Amino acid sequence: MTYSILVPVKQVADSTARIRVRNDGSDVDLSGVKMAANPFDEIALEEAIRQREAGMAREVVVVSIGPRTAQETLRKALAIGADRAIHVLAPREIEPLAVAKVLKKIAQREAVDLVFLGKQAIDDDCNQTGQMLAEFLGWPQATFASSVRIAGGEITVVREVDDGLETLALSVPAVVSVDLRLNEPRYASLPNIMKAKNKPLAEIAVEDLGVDIAPRLTLLGVREPDVRQAGTMVRSVGELASILRLAAGRI
Numbered sequence: 001m002t003y004s005i006l007v008p009v010k011q012v013a014d015s016t017a018r019i020r021v022r023n024d025g026s027d028v029d030l031s032g033v034k035m036a037a038n039p040f041d042e043i044a045l046e047e048a049i050r051q052r053e054a055g056m057a058r059e060v061v062v063v064s065i066g067p068r069t070a071q072e073t074l075r076k077a078l079a080i081g082a083d084r085a086i087h088v089l090a091p092r093e094i095e096p097l098a099v100a101k102v103l104k105k106i107a108q109r110e111a112v113d114l115v116f117l118g119k120q121a122i123d124d125d126c127n128q129t130g131q132m133l134a135e136f137l138g139w140p141q142a143t144f145a146s147s148v149r150i151a152g153g154e155i156t157v158v159r160e161v162d163d164g165l166e167t168l169a170l171s172v173p174a175v176v177s178v179d180l181r182l183n184e185p186r187y188a189s190l191p192n193i194m195k196a197k198n199k200p201l202a203e204i205a206v207e208d209l210g211v212d213i214a215p216r217l218t219l220l221g222v223r224e225p226d227v228r229q230a231g232t233m234v235r236s237v238g239e240l241a242s243i244l245r246l247a248a249g250r251i
């Protein structure tokens with residue numbers, strides 16, 4: 001039995017980009033900012049490709065919901081090794097609840113068996129989509145996977161929890177969200193970047209999916225973090241100890 005794996009990939013500001021807040025504090029200003037795949041989604045994609053290479057998956061389908069620029073990120077995912085891509089064209093950023101509804105539709109239309117997705121998007125830090133998707137599909141889920149093994153119609157996931165490692169067995173179909181230590185994603189080679197140009201990339205307008213994507217949240221404002229106070233250098237451990245003693249006395 002081999003599976004079809006769906007990997008949702010969100011296009012986010014590159015993790016090395018310097019993000020500014022708009023002067024009016026209404027949001028961050030992404031104009032001219034380099035965009036890239038959400039790093040956790042690259043890990044999910046790498047895992048799906050490895051499963052295909054190990055003969056456990058027959059197909060890896062990537063999907064991104066967002067503006068037209070999301071297609072650059074999908075092309076890169078195809079160059080890394082996805083078989084085909086789906087772009088759900090959305091006019092603006094949509095909330096995790098709506099993303100989960102859209103992903104449910106896509107998972108059903110494409111009749112996939114597994115969804116591997118990032119544990120969180122680094123722009124909204126929501127960590128919500130996978131959990132809501134599993135509920136909407138009625139599938140078992142394992143979050144924060146640090147190891148994934150597929151065998152005998154079952155998927156075994158190791159999760160890093162506060163007290164150590166937890167191992168779960170899930171029946172397929174299932175949703176798995178991945179954590180940082182699962183693997184190290186590969187880079188796209190130049191020949192694969194060229195080949196990716198001919199891989200299928202389908203476009204669907206979000207309105208055609210019949211999903212309610214109306215926002216439920218209102219962004220009230222964004223501000224830069226407080227500037228950190230400069231520290232002072234102490235000359236010796238003894239000096240540090242007396243400063244700490246004084247501070248403790250004040251508590």
Ligand code: AMP
Pocket residue numbers: 008009010011038040041063064065066096099116117118119120121122124125126127128129130
């Ligand atoms: P979040 O719940 O927003 O932290 O996102 C968790 C995961 O859901 C991400 O790592 C992606 O795999 C997926 N996801 C969220 N938003 C999108 C999107 N617009 N397009 C594709 N995948 C998404």
